[in-house]
Amino acid sequence: MNIALIIAGGSGHRMNQDIPKQFLNVYDKPVIIYTLEGFQRYPEIDAIEVVCLDGWHEVLRAYAKQFRIDKLKWIISGGETAQESIRNGVFSLRDTCAPEDIIIIHDGIRPMVEDFVLSSLLIQCKKHGNAVTSLPYNEQIFVMDDEESSTRYIPRDTLRRVSTPQAYQYQKLLRAYEKAFEVGVGIQESTYANTLMVDLGERLYFSAGSEKNIKLTTKDDLELFKTYIKMEKDHWIK
Numbered sequence: 656m657n658i659a660l661i662i663a664g665g666s667g668h669r670m671n672q673d674i675p676k677q678f679l680n681v682y683d684k685p686v687i688i689y690t691l692e693g694f695q696r697y698p699e700i701d702a703i704e705v706v707c708l709d710g711w712h713e714v715l716r717a718y719a720k721q722f723r724i725d726k727l728k729w730i731i732s733g734g735e736t737a738q739e740s741i742r743n744g745v746f747s748l749r750d751t752c753a754p755e756d757i758i759i760i761h762d763g764i765r766p767m768v769e770d771f772v773l774s775s776l777l778i779q780c781k782k783h784g785n786a787v788t789s790l791p792y793n794e795q796i797f798v799m800d801d802e803e804s805s806t807r808y809i810p811r812d813t814l815r816r817v818s819t820p821q822a823y824q825y826q827k828l829l830r831a832y833e834k835a836f837e838v839g840v841g842i843q844e845s846t847y848a849n850t851l852m853v854d855l856g857e858r859l860y861f862s863a864g865s866e867k868n869i870k871l872t873t874k875d876d877l878e879l880f881k882t883y884i885k886m887e888k889d890h891w892i893k
Contacts, residue, residue: 656756657777659694661705663687663763664733664740675708676871677763681881686871689766691724697773704729706740738842742832754826760848761820764871767883768820775863780822783860787849789815790864815861818868821849831855
């Protein structure tokens, strides 16, 4: 079984809106629904779990019914951090998942996940036990010697940008989060499932990414998303 674990527990303060950014409407549809539709339409996804901000569970259920997201099976509460939210989602599946089942972790505010990204992700995860969406890094990265200068750089061909979706075999993921929260490793606020795995000694395997897989953090990101949606709506025009 392949289960999408969607993390939508953030309050979205950086967007400076009155409601969480995952519930903002774009062309009469909430951002979170665009995200869920990507997993709803992909045939190899069997079920969806959403880790949702408290107070918004019933709103999400209503939207899922309205937009026919029938793969949505569970809505649970998030934690204070992204890692706590992922942990809550992973732990809540203890009585549902078999050890070899695959969990696809994805940000609720990345609404443009594409089929080829999910295909590559699942192929790699079935082969290696994990997979992380990745892209080459196209900019030069310099290491700061002080606040205003540098004499060192990191060759960009040794770097990859990673994001969600990420996929993990359930047994490995469960054991990793149990251990991480028990010993306090890999759970600092800026970390995610991929960095937690590396901190615990796991080797990660790259799968295909997409430049369209943007994360809606600022108003500029939201405007870019609107542009992508309009491009898709106008795609039939030759």
